[in-house]
Amino acid sequence: MKKIIALALVLTLVLTLFAGCGKKADANSDLKYVKDKGTLVVGITDFAPMDYKDASGNWIGFDADMAAAFAASLGVKVEFVEIDWDNKVLELDSKNIDCVWNGMTLTSEVTAAMSCSKPYCNNAQVVIVPAAKAADYQTSESCADLQFAVEAGSAGEAEVTALGYSCTPVQSQAAALMEVAAGTSDAAVIDSLMAAAMVGEGTGYADLTYTAKLNSEEYGVGFRTGSDLTAALNDFFAASYKDGSMQACADTYGVTAALIAQ
Amino acid sequence: MTFLQQLPIVFGALNVGFLQTLKLFGITLVGALPLGLIIAFGSMSRFRPLSIVTRFFVWIIRGTPLMIQLLIIFYFPSMALGQPIWGSGENGRFAASAAAFIINYACYFSEIYRGGIQSIPVGQLEAGQVLGMTRGQIFVRIMLLQVIKRIVPPVSNEIITLVKDTALARIIALQEIIWAGTAFLKGSQGISGQVWPLFFTALYYLVFSGALTLLFGWVEKRLDYFRG
Numbered sequence: 252m253k254k255i256i257a258l259a260l261v262l263t264l265v266l267t268l269f270a271g272c273g274k275k276a277d278a279n280s281d282l283k284y285v286k287d288k289g290t291l292v293v294g295i296t297d298f299a300p301m302d303y304k305d306a307s308g309n310w311i312g313f314d315a316d317m318a319a320a321f322a323a324s325l326g327v328k329v330e331f332v333e334i335d336w337d338n339k340v341l342e343l344d345s346k347n348i349d350c351v352w353n354g355m356t357l358t359s360e361v362t363a364a365m366s367c368s369k370p371y372c373n374n375a376q377v378v379i380v381p382a383a384k385a386a387d388y389q390t391s392e393s394c395a396d397l398q399f400a401v402e403a404g405s406a407g408e409a410e411v412t413a414l415g416y417s418c419t420p421v422q423s424q425a426a427a428l429m430e431v432a433a434g435t436s437d438a439a440v441i442d443s444l445m446a447a448a449m450v451g452e453g454t455g456y457a458d459l460t461y462t463a464k465l466n467s468e469e470y471g472v473g474f475r476t477g478s479d480l481t482a483a484l485n486d487f488f489a490a491s492y493k494d495g496s497m498q499a500c501a502d503t504y505g506v507t508a509a510l511i512a513q
Numbered sequence: 514m515t516f517l518q519q520l521p522i523v524f525g526a527l528n529v530g531f532l533q534t535l536k537l538f539g540i541t542l543v544g545a546l547p548l549g550l551i552i553a554f555g556s557m558s559r560f561r562p563l564s565i566v567t568r569f570f571v572w573i574i575r576g577t578p579l580m581i582q583l584l585i586i587f588y589f590p591s592m593a594l595g596q597p598i599w600g601s602g603e604n605g606r607f608a609a610s611a612a613a614f615i616i617n618y619a620c621y622f623s624e625i626y627r628g629g630i631q632s633i634p635v636g637q638l639e640a641g642q643v644l645g646m647t648r649g650q651i652f653v654r655i656m657l658l659q660v661i662k663r664i665v666p667p668v669s670n671e672i673i674t675l676v677k678d679t680a681l682a683r684i685i686a687l688q689e690i691i692w693a694g695t696a697f698l699k700g701s702q703g704i705s706g707q708v709w710p711l712f713f714t715a716l717y718y719l720v721f722s723g724a725l726t727l728l729f730g731w732v733e734k735r736l737d738y739f740r741g
Contacts, residue, residue, distance in 0.1 A: 292601060297701045304702055332602055335686045338588075345591030347605070425699030429708055448700065455706020 281478035282325075285349055291322040294334040294348035299448050300504040301354040302331070313372075313504040317497065318352045321487050336423065337404065340364045343475050350480065351473040354444060356406040361473060366481045370469030371488060371497075373509045376407045377446050377461040379431055379439040388438070391463045397437035400430035407440030410465040425449075432456055440465060444509060469511065488513040514703060522702050523710045530693030531717050537610055537679045537689065542672065544615035549622025557627055574620040579613065580681050586613045587685040603688065610682040614675070621671055629664040630656065662736045669729035673722045690714045 285291050293315075295302040301314040310331040322329035334342050334351075342348045343365060356374060357367055380388050380397075388394050395416060401408040403420035407427075411418045419436060421427050427439035428449065441449075443461070450459040474480045491497040492513035501507045555567035574582070587609040591597045599605035633656045641651035680691045694711035697704045704710075 290601070297696050297699060299700045299705070303700065306702070330602065333686055333688065335684060338584075338685070341584075341588045341592075345588045346595070346597045347588075347591060347599075347601070423695075423699060425695070425706075428706060429698060432706070432708075449705050455700075455704065 281349070281475060281480050282483055285327060285480065286325060288327075290328045290330045291318070291325065291350070292330045292332055292348045293318045293322075294339060294342050294351045295331050295353040296333060296336050298353055298445065300444070300506060302352075313500060313506050314352050314354060316500050316503070317491075318350075320491065320496070320500075321484060324487055325483070339473070343473065346475075349474070350484075354442065354470050355473055356442070356468050357471040358406050358409060358468075360404070361471075364476070365473035366476050366478045367474070368472040368481055368484045369488060369513065370471050370511050371513065372444070372470040372506060373467060373511060374470055375443040375467045376410045376440050376465040377443045378463045378465065379428060379441060379446060379450060379459055379461050380437070381431065382451075382458050382460040385460045385462050388462050391465055394438060394463060400427040400436035400439045402427055402441070405440075406466075406468055407442075411440055414465070428456055428459065431459060444506065485513075519704055519707065522704060523697060523707075523713075526693045526696065526702065527690055527710060527714060527717065530688060530690035530714075533607070533687065534676075534679050534689040534717075535721075537607065537614060537682060537687070538676055540611045541614040541618055541675060541679075544611070545618035545622055548615060548619035550626055552619055552623035553626035553630065556623060557630065571620045571623060574617055575624075579617050579678060580684050582617060583610060583613045583681060583685050606682075606685055606687045609685060610687045614679070614682075618671065618675060622668065625664050625667045625671065626660070628667070629660040632663055633659055658736075665729065665733050665736065669725070669732075672729075673725055676722050676725065677718055690717055 295310070295315070297303055298312075300312055302310055302312045303315075305311045315331065318331075319329045332342075332348055334348065336353075339351045339355075343351065351365065354372070354374070355361060357370055361367065378388060378391070378394055380394075388397070391414065395414075397416065399411050399416055399418035400421050401411055401418050402424045403422065405424065407424070408418065408420055418440075419430070421430060424439075424441040424445055427436070427441060430436035431439045443464070446461040448454070450456040450461060472481075472484055474484075488497065497513070498507065498510065501510045552567060552571065556564050556571060558564040558567070587599060587606065591599070597605065599609045637655055638651055641655055646654070679689055682689055683692045683695075686692070691711070691714055694714040697707040697710040699705065
């Protein structure tokens with residue numbers, strides 16, 4: 252009996268080792284992989300004005316439209332998949348998605364874990380405070396005593412930590428906004444493009460506003476490390492900027508001012 | 514957008530999400546209730562290696578968080594093999610969630626079954642043997658109904674926990690009702706910064722588990738004629 256158990260255990264261990272080794276087998280072209288499979292799977296979150304659903308449930312937005320155009324240029328179909336933003340690198344590495352194309356800030360963590368395109372949009376991290384108190388917190392220095400809510404792992408968290416201010420990491424940028432609205436945090440730090448769409452008059456957070464800009468940064472598209480899709484996308488961006496289709500798309504979604512020349 | 518304009522959009526999205534919740538709930542029960550019985554027989558087996566391996570497996574599954582199991586089941590095989598195994602889009606995520614929930618709940622059910630089966634006095638087994646019945650006959654004719662009656666309360670407890678545990682599947686982006694409610698926080702279908710849809714999802718769970726409680730009460734009553 253003991254022999255059988257020992258054998259079973261050894262077998263399990265060996266299998267586990269094999270599973271671990273199989274990982275680095277694909278040095279093949281990612282571009283070819285996507286073309287063979289016939290679909291480009293784009294990992295997104297619901298994030299206006301970059302990726303969001305229209306009234307009939309189709310994905311639209313500056314990023315969604317550009318991703319669809321890129322897929323068309325490769326001759327493949329585009330498929331949008333909503334992901335949990337925390338797991339974006341896992342999703343890429345396990346090939347559940349082929350790229351992350353969702354207003355992703357190019358931080359050093361992101362560029363280390365993915366193969367990233369050239370930046371295509373400017374962005375900034377801005378401080379969100381209740382509109383009634385906004386006058387007191389116009390500069391980043393004046394915000395020193397505030398308790399911040401930031402998205403865990405976001406560029407906003409990096410900025411607040413670098414300034415040495417106290418902050419609570421939460422699940423998402425939206426959760427950070429909710430903290431401010433509920434009064435459980437004094438302020439939040441989120442992307443300026445998102446802030447423009449989500450706070451102020453006519454939005455769900457009418458009594459919040461954004462004040463100090465903490466930095467300026469850029470958006471890019473992420474692929475698996477070593478992927479040759481990155482170069483293909485850079486070429487596509489250059490071509491569509493040259494023929495003006497990228498600017499036209501940016502106009503549609505009101506992000507023209509943030510667009511970066513390719 | 515006024516509150517009244519938001520209502521139909523929010524209800525539509527929450528209903529779609531809750532349907533996904535119900536699907537996961539249903540398929541987990543269909544898979545885990547029978548699988549649990551197989552695992553229970555395995556852990557009670559007189560063939561020692563089988564019972565040791567089964568109990569080891571149950572220890573692993575009950576000893577680790579379901580959230581980690583979801584992440585491992587969904588991401589690890591694909592990363593190890595270099596290609597996705599769960600299929601693309603929402604269906605792949607549902608298949609992986611269903612696998613994780615079925616395995617996890619089967620292990621909990623198996624222990625409930627084992628407790629139920631072993632609670633039957635050994636004298637009944639001996640009486641059956643004296644009458645010349647086989648072990649299978651004794652189980653089906655003498656023990657089964659008593660076991661069912663005894664395990665209804667703990668099983669219903671587990672099932673009601675399952676209703677709410679389905680929310681964990683959002684970690685691999687399965688779009689169940691909590692996911693649908695959260696979407697209105699950051700903005701979806703023209704509604705952004707609204708927290709009430711997320712809070713409102715609690716009512717769906719509450720009503721559904723209320724209905725289940727009534728159902729289990731009825732089942733217990735039906736089994737009442739039979740004194741175990």
